[in-house]
Amino acid sequence: MTFLDLLLLALNNLRRTKLRTFLTVLGVVIGIAALTSMVSFGTGLEKNVSDVFAANDLFTSMTITSGKLNFGGPGEAQGLNDTIGKKLPITDSVIEVVSKFPEVDVIYPEVTIPARIKLGNDSATCTADGMPAKMGNFKPY
Incomplete structure (x- = not known):
């Protein structure tokens, strides 16, 4: 064929x-x-x-804490939130030292406080964040 x-x-x-x-x-x-x-x-x-x-600068930002962050999820029961070593409080002098690194553009302290909001019979858990007023000049704030 x-x-x-x-x-x-x-x-x-x-x-x-x-x-x-x-x-x-x-x-x-x-x-x-x-x-x-x-x-x-x-x-x-x-x-x-x-x-x-x-x-929102999530690719170029970093959060440093002096203690453990407790999100209350399944990891807490497994001990994943345990701190290792000694806690170092973040003071103004620590912020000043870190701000001298050439890679750091902006550094600022932030205070986060857990809060419960009640309105009538309804309530919700949230966090109240506080930071310097000058941070309003930087994105994403």
């Missing part, structure tokens, strides 16, 4: 099984469309999240 004979045989078989050929092509088209849309959606979502994080 020559190549031309094989090509004619394949075309005749496709012509005889029109429904199967149509359904196969339709399945491939739907699969490619679904895959393309999922990849596009994932890429767009990743870009949106990255843009929000970048706008």
Whole structure:
């Protein structure tokens, strides 16, 4: 059989099984469309999240605490929030030393106090954050 004979045989078989050929092509088209849309959606979502994080300086900021942070989750029961070593209070002199590093653009103290808000019979737990007023000049504040 020559190549031309094989090509004619394949075309005749496709012509005889029109429904199967149509359904196969339709399945491939739907699969490619679904895959393309999922990849596009994932890429767009990743870009949106990255843009929000970048706008809030979450990629370039760091929080330093003098004690442990207690979020009250499952890690607390496993002892993951235990502090290691001696606690060093963060004073103005520590802030001054850290601010001299060339990588540091802005450093400021922040006080976070847990609070419970009550209005009538409703109550909610929140945190009250305090920082210097000059931080209003810096983003994201």
